[in-house]
């Protein structure tokens with residue numbers, strides 16, 4: 001059991017390493033991409049600086065909290081796209097029969113798929129997340145908590161993507177559902193939740209779990225609360241179990257395909 | 265000594281449900297409101313056994329159900345009904361356990377990382393099968409001489425010719441010394457020289473390690489030169505299961521015999537089928 005887990009981790013990290021290597025073949029463009037990603041992110045912050053110079057409280061958020069909001073948004077986006085990019089194209093993998101080569105390997109199919117590709121410029125988002133944390137004022141405790149919450153949020157984001165992608169096992173081409181769902185997270189993530197209420201707010205703590213990925217974490221950094229931390233960790237575990245169950249249920253319906261293709 | 269069955273298949277069935285769509289814009293709009301499904305009987309009640317060390321040609325016309333069968337035997341697809349035992353393992357229940365024991369090559373699908381060299385790919389596959397570094401290196405050395413990979417083992421896969429790539433695909437699928445090798449059209453698109461070397465390799469491997477070979481191919485020479493036994497499927501059913509030598513007793517070249525069977529004109533299968541299936 002333990003060696004099995006060890007071997008699986010070895011393959012997963014190798015897979016991530018190779019996926020990153022592929023993207024970094026050209027170091028020059030890689031560095032440029034990361035820099036541009038950083039600049040792109042930074043331009044949004046300028047908007048908020050201007051907003052806060054007019055008003056000191058937007059949607060119940062202070063400027064520091066807005067920075068953290070953006071930090072969690074960029075950080076979870078960065079980690080998930082950097083390490084598990086293929087979780088967001090799971091639907092395409094299923095409908096186009098791209099699971100075949102993973103299914104004949106004695107390793108976890110789901111992990112093999114989601115680690116098969118990397119979006120290396122997303123490294124810029126991860127760096128940016130930490131820059132924001134530093135600007136908002138950081139202590140060692142906050143740094144640790146931020147990292148733990150970022151990892152938990154990334155796992156929840158991936159689980160969400162896996163569940164949406166797995167719908168393709170039952171409904172065929174349903175990548176638009178997954179794309180919309182994953183897009184919702186990215187889009188909501190950059191607004192203070194104070195401006196939402198009622199049904200949208202309820203959705204954020206259920207169907208689109210953005211509350212656990214962004215909003216609660218922001219509050220936790222401002223003011224630590226053990227109960228909420230436990231809630232986040234529980235949600236992380238439950239969604240992971242759910243994602244695995246749904247994926248493996250769907251896998252029985254997998255129909256492969258006869259398309260000519262290669263693993264790019 | 266009585267040889268063991270390494271593959272046992274009983275009453276295997278697989279249907280695909282595909283959306284039916286009328287052509288044109290009108291058809292597309294219609295299909296939004298009412299989707300018609302068509303049921304394709306890809307594999308329709310197939311039963312057979314394969315013995316250890318056997319080299320089996322599993323052939324049939326396009327769309328006969330060959331790939332679908334291989335995918336069920338290797339744990340890629342779930343069957344609708346029927347039972348499969350491969351090395352006494354049920355692929356639907358113990359997919360990973362089975363994967364350690366078998367090798368698969370799909371001529372039309374690639375398993376290698378294109379940006380890595382074959383050498384790095386082989387090391388990756390060694391890790392996939394939990395081989396130690398020493399075991400992997402030893403195995404790579406063996407495969408290198410067996411396949412003559414020296415010239416391009418350090419060239420990224422994306423820069424290799426199709427033939428070189430297939431050689432690497434096959435090598436990678438052999439890294440863990442599988443007991444059964446499933447090959448789905450491994451020689452598709454290759455020149456005669458590469459085809460020959462692949463055949464030689466498969467034969468050598470079978471001799472040296474007693475590897476069971478399950479081969480589909482549309483290349484008559486592949487099956488004639490490699491296989492002593494032939495299963496012919498058509499419309500998802502087995503129509504012939506016989507030795508190559510028996511099949512060849514029919515009139516004409518092997519290609520002519522097989523073509524007649526594909527077209528349903530040959531009576532050979534009726535004689536033999538009697539003692540295989542009821």
Ligand SMILES: Nc1ncnc2c1ncn2[C@@H]1O[C@H](COP(=O)(O)OP(=O)(O)OP(=O)(O)O)[C@@H](O)[C@H]1O
Nearest residue numbers: 255256257280282306325326327328329330331332
């Ligand atoms: N993923 C799929 N979805 C729907 N139908 C499929 C799928 N895969 C195969 N089929 C259908 O099932 C039948 C059998 O296909 P299969 O690929 O097993 O044939 P084959 O014997 O391998 O043919 P070929 O020699 O052309 O490779 C065909 O009618 C095919 O169209």
Ligand SMILES: [Mg+2]
Nearest residue numbers: 330331332448
């Ligand atoms: Mg086929």
